[in-house]
Amino acid sequence: MRLAAAAVTLLFTLGGFDQLKTPVLPMPGDAAASAEEIADRLRGRVDDHVDRSSEDMGIIYAPFALSLDAPLLHWCRPEQEPGVEARLPPEGVPAYTGRLHAGEVARPLEARFWITSPARASRSVAAARRGAEQCDDRPDYALSDVADFDRWGWRGMQALVTTDNWSEDGDSGARATIVAARGALLAEVSWEWEFEAGGVPGRPPLFQGAEVAASVLAAVGGDPTGPAPSGATSAASTAMAAALPPPSVYGENMTPWPSAEDVSHDWVCSWAFNENVYGGAPTVTRRLIGEVSVREDVLFLPDEQSAEQARVRPLLWAGPDRGGGRSCELDEASSYSVGRRLESFVKGSWVGEIETLAIRRQGEPRSIGRDSVAHVALAVQHGSTMVYLRWQGPAGTDPAAALREGRAALTHTLDLLPTTGG
Structure with a gap:
């Protein structure tokens, strides 16, 4: 897998994000200043399909969404987990988590947002950047690429990880994640896809997912020519x-x-x-x-x-x-x-x-x-x-x-x- 992963190294840095000229979702003039505003802006994309197989004692629940207290880059956790504590997101702050669907990608995206202080958001992004390197400490994963992210006023990092143990049929899989901050907003957006064992992840699903992920950030962060939020407003x-x-x-x-x-x-x-x-x-x-x-x-x-x-x-x-x-x-x-x-x-x-x-x-x-x-x-x-x-x-x-x-x-x-x- 590490040899195959090497074939896609630097996909993030070969200009793919420069192709993203227009957000898929509407980009409001102002950034979201509350978790309620984030929910409103993303409501039309929430994956609300209910599978009756999840029925429990007569109650059917909304689809699972990644827990807000899971560490950033939660899929990248070496056995001894050094440094994972630094990647724990802010707690006790307004936040949002949801699975978002889009026609451009086969699987829903995982999106999490927190409204914290600009300093805390920046520290979290830095911790995620350091934590991405730990993926190579896991035997089943290969870190294919880590690069800067600078789009629609959001600045942070993006990581691509591949693994052989994706499905029972022997397929390989890839997971891409963006962790970025815009003022007091901290975000993590991930998407994943399968590819043939022994092959490479390929550009289309990487860049299609990146297009949607960047658009989600644009919808929440607002027009980058406007000021970045400095903290949560009344809500x-x-x-x-x-x-x-x-x-x-x-x-x-x-x-x-x-x-x-x-x-x-x-x-x-x-x-x-x-x-x-x-x-x-x-x-x-x-x-x-x-x-x-x-x-x-x-x-x-x-x-x-x-x-x-x-x-x-x-x-x-x-x-x-x-x-x-x-x-x-x-x-x-x-x-x-x-x-x-x-x-x-x-x-x-x-x-x-x-x-x-x-x-x-x-x-x-x-x-x-x-x-x-x-x-x-x-x-x-x-x-x-x-x-x-x-x-x-x-x-x-x-x-x-x-x-x-x-x-x-x-x-x-x-x-x-x-x-x-x-």
């Missing part, structure tokens, strides 16, 4: 991000999630929400770690029905070996200290459910060095706004008290969140 997602409490309210030494794969941070329920990302919706998400583990997710859905579906799924009790809304992953050496309880929850205009349980792990403790975990998850909605809060901490010798602590912490956070715009 429901902006107000929600600002209302999140300081990490210290959850406990001592609480910090933003520092690692992409450290299992000590997912103590009980590692898949409860990651599989429920609703593509095409403005989102605010944050993860914290310290003496406890906390996750906060707010989704601004198109309607109340969508919000209800997003609310219900993280708390579905499907077990570790079934698809869809897995709630908690338990091994054979685990037992309940306090059995799972799912209750209705109403506070003000927020309605939904709260889940509590405590688990005792028997035998050799896991990497966290704790043999019992208390888990509290709150999933509520106000109109079309859905909030999912998760708290996990050591159960100690009094799991009931730990569960009360977690419930109080999440209820306090909910009290701080605005209910306007829902």
